[in-house]
Amino acid sequence: MKVDIGPYTDDGERSVTVLIHDYDTWSLDHSLGLVALPMLKQLKKTKHGSPLVDLEDCPPHLAFEGKATHEHNQLDLFASEEHDNLVWENMHAKWDWVLDEMIFAFEHICGDNEDWDSGLWKIDVDEWPRPRLRITTGDRIQNGLRLFGKYYRGLWD
Secondary structure (H helix, E strand, O other): OEEEEOOOOOOOOOOEEEEOOHHHHOOHHHHHHHHHHHHHHHHHHHOOOOOOOOHHHOOHHHOOOOOOOOOOOOHHHOOOHHHHHHHHHHHHHHHHHHHHHHHHHHHHHHOOOOOOOOOOEEEEOOOOOOOEEEEOHHHHHHHHHHHHHHOHHHOOO
């Protein structure tokens, strides 16, 4: 695979050349991940904003607990400057969490994570007959890929 995407010009165009070999599609999930992973990492470092993230896609600690009826880009809808800042911080924290989940998924698909087994195992403590080890990786990887698809249009800077 060879991909060359040039910068945007003044007229909004850019040069794009994509060469795909047969072997690039043998494990297409891995091939695409090799491109997506560094781009997601760069986006997280350089982003200038955050799209809206649905509350059902976030862990409970990121649920907004204020009185705002609209979590969107109009600051005048909120009660105070302090409230505005809280809403914006929460919005960015939710997007950072979603990006982290996407990055986790692609790191595990592409093997670009030195601590590949970090967060993969969980101990379920059952009273009977003994605690058991459960693999949680698949669920988290699948969720990261689900979020990638759902928020694909939010991958902008």
